[in-house]
Structure formats: structure tokens, C-alpha cells
Amino acid sequence: MKAAEVFIQCLENEGVEYIFGIPGKETLDLVDAISKSKQIQFINVRHEQGAAFMADVYGRLSNRVGVCSSTLGPGATNLVTSIACANLDHSPVVAIVGQAGLERQHKESHQYIDIIKLMEPVSKWAIEIKDANTIPEIIRKAFRLAINEKPGSVVIELPENIAIQAAPPKASPVTQLPTSVPTTEALQQAVAIIHQSKQPFIIVGNGVIRQRATVELQTFVEHIQAPVTHSFMAKGILPKDDPLNYFSFGFQENDQVLQGISEADVLIVIGFDFVERFPKYWNKTKIPIIHIDALPAEVDEFYPVQVELVGNISETLKIMNTIDGLATPWSPSGNLKKQIAQSYQIDWNHKHLRSLPLTTENILHVIERLSSEKTIIISDVGAHKIAIARTFQAKAPNRLIISNGFASMGIALPGSIGAKFACPNDPVICITGDGGALMNISELETAKRLGLSFVIIVLNDHVLKLEEQMMMQKFGVSNGVTYGNPNFVQLAHSFGINGVRAEDVQHFEDVLKTALNAENKITLIDVPLNN
Template structure:
């Protein structure tokens, strides 16, 4: 009797690396090939993973960043050594600050020349160390499975962030011992809060006369929208969200007080200022510092999150409820009673609503940012996705673009990085091909990664990019005018954005009057190629808003 013996194929380190990525469920790698990662590129070509060739490594990092933020699974970006790796830094730092799981992989010189001055050599592990949760170099072929599992474990665990793997070119080619295989991905069970903290939190809420919920990005990552909405609605507690938690409660819910976070004191600041208890839910101090809403450190705080509170002298909770957020909210809700209607907060919301609606028919041109975002909201469906770049428009989006669902308005507000919108929108469209995906960028941010429009065209992700055109770095101009009464060094000229789009085989439209924006957006979303819409914006509204809020704040 004979039996067939199947010989195991011996893999090299690069091949094992890609096998490990497949085991982690990686769908895409965003990046640019380079000489020191040729072995890795060959392994990717023989795998189930799709490699998305970008036009700049920063674009690759931002794509991985937004992929991670929207899916909860680590986005992967790849670059070669030296300048390729340094180009990843901004996007990796953004992911780490904003709590998006990302694994960055870099090529590296061979270990035989790391001890001497070498062409394009940098100590990449040291470089990535301050902007990642873990930064490891593979120096032995038989450790690749452990290092990959380590990177994904820490990237995806709360608070998510970036991890880095560095692979020297000679190690990539070395054989891995037969029998080595990827380590199994294990999802840890949810941890539940201690009952005593649940009861203490319920007691504090019961005693409070004017409580307010401040919901942050951790609430979105924890998929707590349903629990937060039920908690607020049953207990009649107003909910304020940070920029990164838009949609955690539908904006048309009675108790949704919309977004806090612009530099000026706005209507919602008055609501939190008058609270006798702030219930933070998934709140991260990197989003909106405690000094902005608790400057004297006198506000009582109940902290509800998957992690213990940050150390900050202005953020000293009387109770910390640490564990699964939804479970904690439901348990607290069962142990306390509903409050009286928050009359003052509801009155303030009515004023906010009236102010926002007053711009709906404003036909001025250049268009007011309030009218632009009012029109955008009419075109976008409940689950469609806006990716905001960073600039003056981000402040207006925070204030005037309200959401029904979480993760339908992506704002970089931890690291607050210009240039994220176009690559971020490409990742969003890859994940959600059936949803409208709109990138909104200022003309400054647009020009920082506009080359990725070619990537969008090539891989078939027909995103729409709406450019707020004012020939300035508008947010810096706004801050200069607020502080010094004048501006300097912020103005520039722009290309013809319509012709620019057409030169990249995309489509370009120019809004000539306010009434054109909605039909232009509707037409843009019918296209099967990327679209750029050039819209002149009236940023005289920036200082008008500053002065308006100063005038009304004391009387809210």
C-alpha cells in the first residue's frame, strides 16, 4: 500500500509576511513599490490581496487610515526605505492620533550595512516609534508571524492606532523554517464594567439636575449609536458630540445638540457650560481638550469608556465606568430614572435650527459655506459618506453638516491633517461602492494630494470632490484676522480646476451661481469617473461668525 506524501513548500520571509497578512483578513495594501521591497511585491502578486498603487506614499497612508477608521480592521500601507518611508509619516501619525488601526510596512537596507553610513538608510523603527503603538524590525525569518500578529493586535485594540513593521531586503529573501505558519487571529471577549461603578454612575445621574452627554470617537468605534440614542431618549439627557462622533445620535433626534469643537464659543458651549454633570461616552481628550469645556476643573464628570480616563488635571471623573460602552449604558439606564425635559437646551437647539435654516435660500455668490453645506446635506443620503479635509471648511462642516449615522462624516480632528480628503474618499469608495462618497476640501488641501485623482480613475472609484475655492489658506487667514486684525502670507493662485480634472481624464464642473450646486452634485454622482466641482466660497462669513457668536453668547 502506498501513500502520497505532500511536501511542504518552503517560503521566504516576504512570502510568509504576506501569508500572515492574508490570515489577518487584509484585502488591500496601499503603497508604492520600491527596490528594497521587490521580494514583498512578488509575494503580493501571488496572493489574494489587492495592491493599490498610489501616486504618493502619503496618499497610501491616508487610504489605510480611512480604511481602518471605517472598517475597524487595520488598513495596510507599504513603502520602500528612506524617502518612501518618510513620506508615510504624516498619514501614519494621523491614524495613530485619530484612533484608526493601520499597519505600515517599510523596506530597509540589508542588515549587513546598517552599522555604517549607507545609501537611503534611516533607523525607521526609531523614526516611527513616537507615532505608533509598536515599531518592530524583522531580523530573523522565524519571527515574522509573531511580529505581524503583534502589529495587528496592537493596531486594532482600543484605542486603535498605527503599528510599523520594517523588513530589511536581505531578510526578506531568507527562507523560513518549514512548519512555520501564520498565527491565528484571536478576538478577545468584551470586558464589562464593574457593577459598583455602574451603580455609582447611576447615582450621580439620578442626583444631577442638568446633565449633558459628551460623546466622542470611542463611542463610534464601539458601535454604540443605538445604546447612546436609547439612553439619551429615555433619560431625556441632551447629547453633544465631538467632530469625530458626528451621527452617534441622529441629528434630528430631539436630544441631539449637534457638534462641539470649533475654536469659538458656540451655542452648544452654553449647554455644556451650564451642566452640573457631564457624562463622557467614548470621549478622547485629543479631540476636544477639557480646558475648552471645563476650564476651572469644577464640572463633575462621569467617564464611560472601554479605557480608563486620561490623566489631565481638568479631567478628573468622580466615577469611571470602564468596559463595553453599550453594556454599561444599558445597565446604568436600568438603575436610574428619567430627568425633566431639558428646557434650556431644547430652547438653544431651536435657535440653532432657526439660524441654520435661515441660509437655505441664500442665493449670494460666491456661495456662503452655510448654504453650500445645506445643499450638500440635501443631496447626500442618510448613509452616504463625506470625507472632510482640514481648513476653514472643516469648521463649517462641523457646525453645519449634521449626520443621521456614525461614520458618515469623517473628520481628522486628532492630528487634523490637510490632504486627507481625496485619498480618504478613495478608501471609503472601495469599501462602500454603492454609497455616494464626497470629499470636501479647501483649495489648499486639495492641492496637497490631488495626484490621487489618477489613482481613483485607474482603480474605478468614482468619487466626487467639492473644492471650496478662495485662493487662501482660509483657516489661518481667519485666525490671523481674529488675533491681529490682518493677514499675511496665506494667499495663492489656483489652476483651472475644471481643466485640471479633465487633464486627468476625470470630469470637472464649475458652479457659477448658488442655484447650480444641487443639480451639479446630482449630475456628478451619476458619473463613472472621478469628478471635481469648483465652487467659489464667500469666506467673509468666517469673521462674521466670530463676531456673531461674541454678540449672542451672553444672551443665549
Template sequence: MKASDLFVKCLESEDVKYVFGIPGEETNDLVLSISGSKTIRFILVRHEQAAAFMADVYGRLTNKVGVCLATLGPGATNLATGVANSNMDRSPILAITGQTSTNQMHKESHQNMDPVIMFTPITKWTWSIRDAEGIPEIVRRAFKIALEEKKGAAHLELPVDVARMNSSNKPLNKKRKNSSDVSCHDLTEAAEMIISSNAPIVLVGNGCIRNRSSNAVRNLLDVTGIYSVNTFMGKGVISDNSVTHLGTIGIKESDYALRALRLADLVITIGYDLVEYSPQNWNSTIPMKRIIHFDFTTAETDNYYDPDLEISGNIELGINSLLKSLNSLKPGFRIQKSQREKTITTLKIFQSIKSEIENRIYKFKDDLSYPIKPEKLINDVRELLLSDDILISDVGAHKLWIAKIYKTFEPNTCIISNGFCSMGFALPGAIAAKLEFPSKGVVAMCGDGGFLMNVQELETAVRLEVPVIVIVWCDSDLGMISTKQSLELGKSVYTRFQNPDFVKLAESFGAIGYKVEKTEDFKQILQRAKSSTRKPVVIAIDIDASRNRLLFEMGDNAIG
């Protein structure tokens, strides 16, 4: 069997559904082999960075390895930002790059550079395949490493001469991995810490979404009545409609909900990742809080994050066992049943924080001023999307507004890149989401800066007949940078730019374009966009960027 055919057979064995990428001379053998697959669909994109972002979002939404492909040299370097993004956001992907023949790799040759060295710091594992016989083992290992906690990126280089070799080997069968249970002693100790606590709180992170632990976490909170908060990438693990959920934290200056975290005497972190939100923001006072760390892996080392108890293993199994330990030590335990004065006082404060956050979310629900206020825009979008529709946020000031204001009811329905935080993420990601979930509404929320970084993928969406909706927040400014410059340095510099006519731009690609001129027209236009069944829709709307200052206000002016 030709090596490139064997490689594709290995991808089929791993249940790969899509390969996102751009063909190149050194990947032609592999691409031709993919074209012969009955189960893998090649998705041609217009920039390799977009291919990596698509693989990233596919990995997040399916918990399977997303695959992207590029040629050598500039193709590989173009992949790098998207690969780094997936790795730091813990999304499982495999990046495949072509390479010149092995007899040329030791010297200067056309487009030759060493991508293995380049990808080393931004992947979990990278390897150059030098022998066709090793392909089954190497591909199996790449997928296994990408899916092991913490999930992330793997990279394989396939030189053109290796792709043309022959091999008698066959793909390795992937094996189902048994989830590791946790120590009964640790769970008993955790239960004792919770029962003795005056003001426990749960901090939920991205690990709960990656490992599909939402139901177990919700059950823990429903049974115990413990209040909770989530990180940006933990949105949806707990429904924002829960009466004991205080929403999203992650903007240290403006987290009104951070008051609750600072009042807590015990923080139970579940799937929490320090890359998202530094513990220094909520655990910098002396004495430091008691912490129970729940995750698949042990805690990172940090001066402000030194858990009293680390419980490593399957999150769902661990939480279910914790509930049994709680019931064994104190049947019917519920924090609201406590007669301790400090607990009663703290719970009243938590309730008032919840009420105030709700008020702030809906304060401008009926405001018709224009340019539209961020709060109003997000409320209108939430009102018109179903609970399981998918919103994907790009990176910029709008990301912070979405994290705080957009109510999320199910996991993986609000996708935010909050580790590497690369602009240009949302449009490619939305295309991948709509490909995988065609029956769901998919909205990309972009700033006018980030949207133009990967605007070429509108052609991809048009060609594939993927009717994603892109809402572009227009202020002709790099809003978050501009605001922070003004607040910290007294003025903003080099952040202003001019925008194209977004309607004409969308139409030039074959998409549908709208420009909202009045706030009261926005919902009607969005409703019209939802009716598109084959064409992507771009909606440009001017945003009241003056409100971005609230993102960095402290205390009573915090946004939620």
C-alpha cells in the same frame, strides 16, 4: 516558505483586503508575494502619504487594520504624516517599510535611515524584523496592538535580505477577544449621580464610533431624555434629527451649543478623547463639574478633567448595564419627569438652544448670493446625499463649517480628521471609502489649499474607475489661518495663492471637471456628478470666505 510569502500569508490570516502603497527596490520581494495572493489587492498610489491616508480611512470605516507599504528612506518618510494622522485620530493601521540588507544597516548606505526611531513617537509600536522565523509572532502582535484601545498605528520594517530568507513557520490564528464588563458597584454609583443631577448632559466622542456603540448610546438617551452633544469625530453617533441632541462642539469661540455644556452640573462623557477638544473649554469654572467617564480606557490626566467616577470597559455592555441600574433605582426614570425647579428651567434653556441651532443651520438654505455661503453649500450637499452616503472632510475652514452645519444621521458617514488634522486627507480617504463601499455615494470636501496637496491621487481614482466626487471650496487663500491672523494680529500674511483651472486640471487626469458660476447651478451640477459611474468628478466653486470670521465669534454670533 520564502519569508516574504510567509509575511503575506500572515496578512491573509488577519483578513487584510487591501495594501495601499508604492513598490520600491527593497520591497519588490514582498510586492511580488502580494501579487500571488488570492484575497489581497494591491492599490498603487501616487504618493506614500496618500497610501497612509487610505489605510487610515479604511481602518476608521471597517474597524479593521488598514495596511500601507513603502520602500526605505524617502518612501518611509513620505508615509510619516499619514501614519501620525491615523495614530492621533485612533485609526488602526499597519505601515510596512522596506530596508537595506541587515549587513548594511550599521553604516552609511544608499537611502538608509532608521525608520524605527522615526516612527516611535507616532505609532503605538514599531519593530524591525531580523529573523524570518519571528514573522508570524511579530505580525500578529502588530495587528493586536493596532486594534487594542486606544486604537492606532503600528509599523514593521522588513529588510530585503530577511524577506528573501526561508521559514518553516505558519501564520498564527487570530483569536476573538472577549470584551471586558464593568463593575456593578460603579454602575450603581453612576445611576445615583444621574438621578440626583439637576442638569445632566452627555458628551459623545470618537470612541463610540470605533467601538460600534452608537445603538447603545442612542438607547440611553432615548430612555432617559438626557440632552447630548458630540465632538467632531463623534458625528453620527447620535442622529442630528434627535430632539435632544444639540449637535457638534469643538470650536471654543463659536460653539453656541457650548452654553448647554456649561449649564450642566453633570457631564457624562462616552468615548471622549481629550486630543479632540480640551476640557478646559467647558470645565474651567470653579466649582468644576461632576464628570462620569465612560470609555474602554481610563481617563487621561488633565487639570480640567478629573472624573468623579471612571467606568472602564466595553462601552456598549456598560451602558446597557447602566440602564438596568437606573431602572432598578428609579423605575421609568426620565429627566423630563423631574419636578425640580432647576431641572425644569435648564431643560427649557436646552430646548431653546436646540431651536436656535436649527435656525442657524437653515438660515441661508435659500440664499442665492454668489460666491456661495458655506452654510448654503453644505445644506445643498446634505439635501442630495443619502443618510448613509459618506462625506470626508479635508482640513481647513471648511472642516469647521462641516462639523457645525452638516447634519449627520449615522456613524461613520461624516469623516473628520480632528486629532492630527492633516491637510490633503480627504481625496485619498474618499478613494479608500469608495473602494470599500462602492454602492454608497462618497464626497470629498476640500479647500483649494488642501486639495492640491494630494491632487495627484486623481490619477489613482481614474485608473481604478472610482467615481468619487470632490468639491473644492475656492478662495485662493489658506482661509482659517488668514482669518485667525486678521483677528489676532490685525492682518493676514503669506496665505494668498493662485489656483489652476480646476476643470482643465481634472480633465487632464481623465476625470470630469465642473466650475460652478452661479449658486443656483450647484445642486444641478452635483446631481449630474452623482450619475458618474466610472469617473471621478471635481466641482470647483467660489466660497464666501468673509463668513469665516463667524467661526471665531463668541456668544450670539456663534454659528451653532
């Protein structure tokens, strides 16, 4: 077999079903081998950045490795932003990059740059295949690294001359990753600290969702009866009306929930990634910490670990849930839960929608009312991301996808395509600002061509709102943050999809209801914001 065919055989062995990408001269043999596969479908897209964003969200929702591809040179450099995004957001992605043949890499050569050096800082591992016989081992290692905690992106480079070499048809066996649990000594120390504490506070991060430990986390919260706050990326881990749910943190230094955290005598931090929010912003008084995660804790002055429960989060919490005497019911002073709920969710009367202004918060209230436990919300990055983190409560875990590690604008539209491949029967709503929307608007053609069905909400205010707010706060004046926009309704029509401009909140709700019930159709809703 040709090495390119062995490569695809190895991907089949890993269970790959989709590869998002754009072909080029250096990947023609690879794409030809994919066309002969009965398992893998090549999804040709309009930009390599979009391809990796699709693989990123596909990986987050499916708990499998998302795969994308590009050719050499400009195709590969177009991947960099979204590969970095997957890495810092801890999404399992493998990128396959074509490259010039080994015979011309030692000298100045058309479209050749050292992609491996470029990709090393933004990935868990970047490797060039120099011998066709190493393909099975390299692919097996790549997929293990991508999915293992903490997940991230891996880049495999396949030179053109290696792709056509003869190679034996052999794939490395796929073995299950080992599951570890904390030591007995560490568990005993953690239990002793909790027994001694009077006011523990639980902080939950994205790792709980990644490791599918939500049920065990909910049981643990009920078991210990301590207040809980969570990061943007852990929304949905507790029901909205759970009395112990103190909602999200990470908006700014004066988050209201920080008042409650400051009253704690121990923080139980579960599956939290520092990339979500540095401890100095939420643990200024250096409260002692019980660290529960798959990996040992980062060294940080404001993260004073007393004991580390290192191992699979789900298995660790199962053990903790069998231990009696952990319950330490308490509530922060004042009526903090009510204050947070009022501040983050805003009073809203759905009986008078026509009289309400078209604000991001009002739009989010409508979306929350119309969404189900299966609805997937993909948020782009901007001022609306903060509003979503504050006001939108996901009804289930891993149903709200926010880029909060690398926080890259432009992820929402291609990410929605990845979401539909991961969960084809679930409703998907893409929420984006006008800035992020136009970064990958070309993928509307991809979605239309593939016959996908989802809703795109463009929050249209002709400004980079978050940057404007920060500049006004810092300088008292803003510059370089405004721009003109196309007619988004006409733009949608030009792609052959439905486009509607919301006239008021009631009209938005009516349009959204219709769009969510439309099969095999994409609807873009242009929302001219009043805020």
C-alpha cells in the same frame, strides 16, 4: 517559503484584502509575493502619504485594519504625516516598510536611516523584523495593537535580506479581543450619582462610533432624557431633529452649547478622546464627571472624574439601559436648542438657489439635501472643516470623516479612495479647500486608473482662510496665506475626469445631482467662493 511569502500568508490570515503603497527595491520580494495571493490586491498609488491616508479612512469605515507599504528612506519618511494622523485620529493602520539589509545598517549607507526611531513617536508600536521566524508573532501582535482601543498605527519594518530568507509557513491563530465591562461597584456609584443629579449633560466622542455603540447610545439618551452634545468626529450619533441633540462642540471657546454644559451638575462623558478638545475649553467650572470609555480617564485638572465605567462602551450602555430611575429630563435655560440650530444651520431658502451666493454654508446645505444615510462625506482640513462641523448634519454615524486629532491637510482626496474600497457601493463626496486639494492631487490618476466613482468639491478662494482669520484677529493683518491656483476644470480634464465650474448654487446642485448618479466616473466641481 521565502520570508516575504510567509509575511503575505500572515496578512491573508488577518483578512487583509488591500495594501496601498509604492514598491521599491527593498520591497520587490514582498510585492512579488502579493501578486501571487488570491486574496490580497496591491493598490499602487502616486505618493506614500496618500497610501497611508487611504489605509486610514479604509480602517475607519470598515472597522478593519487598513494596510499600506513603502520602501526605505524617502518612501518611509513620506509616510510619517499620515501615520501620525491615523494614530491621533485613532484609525487602525499597519504600515509595512522596506529597509536596508541588516548587514549594512551599522554604518553610513545609501538611503538608510533609523525608521523605527522616526516612527516610534507617531505610532502605537514600531518594530524591525530581525529574524524571519518571528514574522507570524509580530504580525499578529501588530494587528491586535492596531485595532484594540484606542486604535492607531503600527509600523513593521522588513529588511531586504530578511525578506529572502527561508522561513516556515506558519501564521499565528487570530483570536477575538476580549470584551470587558465595568465593575459592579463602579456601576452602582454611577447610578447613585445620576439618581442624585438634577441636570446631567451627556458629551459623546469618537469612541462611541469606533466601538459601534450608536444604537446603545441612542437608547441611553432616550432612557436618561438628558441633553447631548458631541464632537466633530461623533456626528450622526443622533438624528438632526432629536430634541435632545444639541449638536457639535469644539469650534471655539464661546461655543453656544457651553452655556448649557455650564448649567449641568454632572457630565456623562462617553467615548471622548482628549485629542478632540481639551476639557479646559468645555468644563471651565470643573463639573463632576462620569467617565464611560474603554480605557481609564486621562488625568486632567478640568476633568474631575467621580467614577469611571471602564470597559466596552456598547456593553456598558446595555447594562445602564436596564437600570430604572435614571430619567432626569431637563433643558438648559432660555431656548438654547433653537439658538444653536439657528446659529449653526443658518436660514436657507432652497426655492431661490440662483439668488444665493456661493458660500461654503450654502454648498453644504445642498450636499445635505442630496445626501442619503449611505453617503460618505470626507472633509479635508481648513476653514471649511469648521463650517462642516457647524452646518452639516450627517444622517448616520461614521458617514462624516473629519481629521480632528492630527488634523492634516491633504487627507480628503486619498481618503475618498480608501472610502470606496471600504464601501464600494456607497456614494462618496470629497470636500476640500484649494490648499488641501493640491497636496495630493496626483492621486486623481490612481482613482481614475482604478475606475472609481466619487465627487470632489474644491472650495476655491486662493487663500488659507482659517490662517487668514486667525492672523487678522491676532495682528490685524495677514501674511503668507494667499496663492495662485491652476484652472481646476482643465486640471481635472488632464487626468481624464469630468471637471465643472459651478456658476451659482442652483448650477452646483444640478451638477452634483448628475455627478452622484454617474457610475464609474469621477467629477471634480470647482466652486469659486463668494465668502
